Amino acid sequence: MDPSSDAPKPTAKDIAAKYRKEIADGVREAGSRLPAARQLAKELGVQLMTVQSAYSQLRDEGLVLSQQGRGTFVRDPSLPLGTEPGSSPAYVALAEELNSIHDTLRLLGERLDRLERVVGDETPPVR
Structure with a gap:
């Protein structure tokens, strides 16, 4: 990107x-x-909103985090999306939804295990 006129x-x-x-x-x-x-x-000779839009695209893709007053940082891909300060609001909402789904699946798994134990304890009828 050459900022020349x-x-x-x-x-x-x-x-x-x-x-x-x-x-x-x-x-x-x-x-x-x-x-x-x-x-x-300033270096590129573009409007501030152009750079902010670019950073917003990267944030929405989960590549960077923006922290008010500190700047924009490359995100650690080993951490779950939406867990760090400055995460995209969409990823925060997604992380919360995934946590809820995970909890529901865990509870359903526990219920299924109990049902299988109850059914497994019963002797099937002889024909």
Whole structure:
């Protein structure tokens, strides 16, 4: 992404693609901070909202976390989505829903085990 005046200015999609590739290639490691949005916008000669949109795309994909007053950081992929401060609200809601589903499945499994024990204790009728 060349910020020179005659080169086309990058779009939010271009900026997100650059950082997505850097994260995938290991150039940006978990916990590393992305450039401040204002500074990056100035360097690239784009509006602040363009960089914020790019960072928002990466956050919605679960690749980065944004923390108010601290910045945007590459997310640790080994941690469950939605559990860290700054997670996308969609992932937080998804994590809560998955926890609820997990609890329900555990309870259903326990009920099934009890039913199988009760049925298994009964002697089948002889024909």
